[in-house]
Amino acid sequence: MSFNFDQELDCSGLACPMPILKTKKAVDSLQLGQVLKMIATDPGSLPDIQAWTSKTGHELVGHEEDAGKFTFFIKRTK
Amino acid sequence: MAKRMAIISTHGSLDAAYPPLILATAAVAMDMEVAIFFTFYGLEIIKKGNADKLQVSPIANPAMPQPIPGISVPNIIGMLPGMTAVATGMMNGWMKKANVAKLSELLEIAVESGVRIIACQMSMDVMGIKKEELIDGVEVAGAAAFIEFAADDAIALTF
Numbered sequence: 001m002s003f004n005f006d007q008e009l010d011c012s013g014l015a016c017p018m019p020i021l022k023t024k025k026a027v028d029s030l031q032l033g034q035v036l037k038m039i040a041t042d043p044g045s046l047p048d049i050q051a052w053t054s055k056t057g058h059e060l061v062g063h064e065e066d067a068g069k070f071t072f073f074i075k076r077t078k
Numbered sequence: 079m080a081k082r083m084a085i086i087s088t089h090g091s092l093d094a095a096y097p098p099l100i101l102a103t104a105a106v107a108m109d110m111e112v113a114i115f116f117t118f119y120g121l122e123i124i125k126k127g128n129a130d131k132l133q134v135s136p137i138a139n140p141a142m143p144q145p146i147p148g149i150s151v152p153n154i155i156g157m158l159p160g161m162t163a164v165a166t167g168m169m170n171g172w173m174k175k176a177n178v179a180k181l182s183e184l185l186e187i188a189v190e191s192g193v194r195i196i197a198c199q200m201s202m203d204v205m206g207i208k209k210e211e212l213i214d215g216v217e218v219a220g221a222a223a224f225i226e227f228a229a230d231d232a233i234a235l236t237f
Contacts, residue, residue: 014177014179015177015179017103017107018179052107055109
């Protein structure tokens with residue numbers, strides 16, 4: 001599964017809450033409608049990113065997991 | 079849904095400083111308004127250059143993992159000179175291994191991202207702490223200022 005994206009952010013190795021803090025900063029730097037690809041290895045990143053998008057209103061377009069590596073595609077919606 | 083998070087931070091040890099800073103930075107990243115009221119020993123966290131020097135005591139801290147797995151060290155050993163430094167070194171080692179951000183880093187992000195850092199005026203007077211000793215961006219205020227913020231539909235947490 002892959003999506004078009006406009007910016008990439010690698011949070012591999014980072015522990016909570018850094019992936020969320022860096023994602024927030026990166027999404028804020030996007031134009032409306034643009035997509036961020038974020039990679040994380042923190043096992044908590046899936047529920048955290050789901051909660052973050054649900055609370056902020058940005059869209060989790062898709063995500064995948066491969067051997068402990070999580071990839072998220074997040075669209076800036078506002 | 080609550081739009082604010084109001085945190086009270088009263089302890090100045092390494093382990094007690096992480097939760098308020100992690101929750102504050104995460105909440106502000108989730109578009110909440112956040113304030114942390116630092117009072118009594120919590121003020122140690124926001125003294126200039128002090129965040130990464132905080133310590134953790136092994137005394138009366140039975141939850142602390144044993145330094146050597148499988149060998150039980152009596153808690154009273156914690157009172158020996160130097161044991162606080164040993165425990166602090168151990169905890170800093172675990173945090174580094176897990177790649178957890180340093181307290182100074184979280185504090186910096188908190189200030190940058192607009193978390194209100196409120197230093198308790200009364201505690202500062204009691205403990206002889208001056209505003210110049212605290213990091214830039216601190217507001218010095220009393221309980222009422224914090225309550226006024228918290229009263230507006232905030233999640234309130236104490237550490």
